[in-house]
Amino acid sequence: MYRNDREANVGSSKHGGALIAIKHSVRHQRLQLPLNIPDVVMIKVELGSYNCLLCCIYSAPGDSVYTLTCSQLIELLAHINFTAPRIGCTAIFVVGDINFSSTSWGTMYSSDQKEMSVLEYLFEHNFTQLILGKTRQLDVFLTNNPDPVLSVSVENQVKSAHSSDHDPFLISLESGSSVSSAVKTLNKKRDFAAFSLKQGDWQGLEKYLATNPFAPYCFSNVNLMVDLWYDWLYQAFVPKKTKHRISLPPRVSSQNSHLMKIKQRLHRCSQENPKMIAKLRDISNQLDKSLDCDQLQFEKSVFEHGAFSEIQKYLKSIKKPPSIPSVLHLNDLSASTDQEKAELFNTFFQTVFTKSDYKRKPLTSLPALQSIHFEESKICAVLEKLKPGKAKGMDCIGNLPLKALSKSLAKSLKLLFNTISN
Structure with missing residues (x-):
């Protein structure tokens, strides 16, 4: 059990604090914070197929002397973002109560300037809030990689047993540590492209x-x-690729992959927040130029290498497949629906197929391998x-x-x- 509470004798408030409890059987390590910030606990957790950095934060309401300032929150998030890849963590999970009472997490917008500056940092570094639904959502589950998250739900039995203005959440994460889960994965089609x-x-x-x-x-x-x-x-x-990265062609760089995700989120947010439209336009222009540079760099590397298979693969990826005409004709027959086209193709292939008279040759005896x-x-x-x-x-x-x-x-x-x- 790891906890970090503020001093009980400071002022009149004795509330607050952060705590993470973890089973002994789960491999983990507590991480030290270089910042002198109370109410924050951070650990590294090894979950079999990947490692994650888990951080628990409590920030008091805005009118309290104990609330974390804008610079403290951004500095903390920057430290987390800097530390995670250097200790082998492919996912960051930030949980807790940060008391952003003016924030709309669906659009990542707030009328409060302090909250908005933190939201902009989260937005630019590709963090997503996975606890949604309430108009005034104080609790957070922020992550830069939602792929391992299987589900997020409210534990109603715990909620009904304890009166609180906070909901208890159950978050299920993917873990490849057990043999049974690995066997289930093998029963499906294996895809190492991930x-x-x-x-x-x-x-x-x-x-x-x-x-x-x-x-x-x-x-x-x-x-x-x-x-x-x-x-x-x-x-x-x-390391695993994210679902977003897998969906992109290989010529798109990591930087532009990130910009594309930002553009998608800006497009979603601009529908409810007109202030995002100008930012969306700037990102779109920047992305168009950057993708052109990616295309040129990728083409240069492919053709300089001179491998025929790689050149052929690239040309195939940029070539648009010919579309099937709306109406197909074969002699005096025509087809317009998908079923009619399929039957017409079948008729055509039957006319050009010839069955050869194949006779199987007898097997000759071969010497057996002794060892x-x-x-x-x-x-x-x-x-x-x-x-x-x-x-x-x-x-x-x-x-x-x-x-x-x-x-x-x-x-x-x-x-x-x-x-x-x-």
């Missing part, structure tokens, strides 16, 4: 694999074991020759991580192949 491979900590992963190779503890489900092992390695050493021996050096040599741009295999593992980890992964693959062979 991971940013170029930002993976391959050196750290190589050091880990050198001392912790794949070690099968059960020989009846080796396939499942190696799948779980691969998933854990990705989640531990390769199979896998050598670590030969496996390493094969991995080093892999081309990163080639298609993935059935396990959805691309060549980039296999080649980057060729030396350390060879030992694990040797154990795996020998296990399968035996």
Whole structure:
């Protein structure tokens, strides 16, 4: 249990304070605040597939001498934003009561100048308030990465048992620490496109694999074991992309990806707050110029590299597919609806299809392999020759991580192949 309360003997107020209680089984670490601010607690939490920075804040109402000033709040948020990536946290969660009584969280607008300056900082650094619904919402759950958040709901049983002007919220977060959740994920289609491979900590992963190779503890489900092992390695050493980043083409830089999110939010806010229209226009102009620069830079890198597959992939991404005409004609037949077009295509393909007379050749007897021996050096040599741009295999593992980890992964693959062979 971590808490940070103001001195009880200061003034007439003895209220306030911040507290975070966490189970011993959850790996965590308390973070020190360089700022002399009471009523704030900050910890790092390891949730299996990612790390998060959790900060609990209490700021007294605006007419109190204990309320946090505008500069204190912005300085605190800036410190949190600076610290999170440097300690390996991909998500920031700020919870508590900041008493922004004039703020409309849906539009990120406030008539109070102090609140508005803090909202502008949150807006520019891509923070979202996930507790909405009330006109006057004092409690906050702010995050710069809502992807791990599964649900936010009010605990009505707790609310009815205690009279308070605050609602108790239950927030469910994604965690990849359990084997059962990993197995459920494997039952779905595996998508490693959600991971940013170029930002993976391959050196750290190589050091880990050198001392912790794949070690099968059960020989009846080796396939499942190696799948779980691969998933854990990705989640531990390769950062995940946000849903927004996955939806964008690769030529869009991280800076412009952020600007696009700001533009989306400004467009939503400008419908209720006309003061945002000028800012939306400026962001749109800035984004248009920046996206043109991204396009030129990406084209330069693709064509300088000279890889035919990459050039072909890029040209395909910018080429607009031809649209199907509203009316299709085949000889004296015509089709206008989707069903009629599908039947017309079927008729056409039937006319051009010819069934060949294929006779299967008899199988010739081949000498059987008496023994199979896998050598670590030969496996390493094969991995080093892999081309990163080639298609993935059935396990959805691309060549980039296999080649980057060729030396350390060879030992694990040797154990795996020998296990399968035996």
